[in-house]
Amino acid sequence: MNYLAHLFLAEQTPDSQIGNLLGDFVKGPLAQHQGCYRPAVLQGIQMHRWIDQFTDRHPCHGQSRRRVAPVLRRFAGIAVDIYYDHFLACHWSRFSPEPREQFIAGIYGQLQAHHHELPPRLQAMVPYIIQEDWLNGYASLLGLQQTFSRLARRVKRQNTLAQAVTVLQGQYGGLEQDFLEFFPQLIEYGRSLSNPPLQ
Numbered sequence: 001m002n003y004l005a006h007l008f009l010a011e012q013t014p015d016s017q018i019g020n021l022l023g024d025f026v027k028g029p030l031a032q033h034q035g036c037y038r039p040a041v042l043q044g045i046q047m048h049r050w051i052d053q054f055t056d057r058h059p060c061h062g063q064s065r066r067r068v069a070p071v072l073r074r075f076a077g078i079a080v081d082i083y084y085d086h087f088l089a090c091h092w093s094r095f096s097p098e099p100r101e102q103f104i105a106g107i108y109g110q111l112q113a114h115h116h117e118l119p120p121r122l123q124a125m126v127p128y129i130i131q132e133d134w135l136n137g138y139a140s141l142l143g144l145q146q147t148f149s150r151l152a153r154r155v156k157r158q159n160t161l162a163q164a165v166t167v168l169q170g171q172y173g174g175l176e177q178d179f180l181e182f183f184p185q186l187i188e189y190g191r192s193l194s195n196p197p198l199q
């Protein structure tokens with residue numbers, strides 16, 4: 001899953017949300033980071049990792065990857081994670097009584113309030129995340145195109161990510177159905193992850 005889904009699935013506390021966001025930025029055994037982050041933040045990072053494992057092994061996500069693999073190849077998994085954030089943004093009211101824009105405004109506030117605790121790479125990204133409204137951008141195809149364009153520039157090797165939105169449009173109905181079958185199961189799995197052991 002990508003940023004929006006991880007933030008949505010986190011426990012609704014600042015530490016859990018920050019930790020779930022840090023899952024893409026903090027590497028290695030979490031025991032070596034215990035002096036850097038509060039226990040609840042580390043639990044959020046561990047939750048992020050378990051959610052990624054559940055997602056990668058789920059048949060629906062595998063089916064989505066197969067739908068787009070002929071064009072996107074080794075980047076299919078990355079693209080599907082971002083597609084699923086798009087579908088979450090589009091179907092937000094199915095899963096949350098809180099308006100998406102209100103939820104995201106709260107996340108941006110947490111990123112600003114905890115800016116000093118974030119890894120340098122994420123600190124550098126936060127102003128752009130907020131100013132360009134990355135999280136709400138997942139809801140539109142234009143926002144997705146901007147997301148994939150940023151990602152394509154960061155990937156050093158040659159890639160097909162610039163075609164990801166065109167691929168989505170060609171497989172939209174099937175990918176949407178995959179997501180709608182999968183995401184309620186992921187929510188239930190996320191609820192089972194209270195205080196996961198650090199690894």
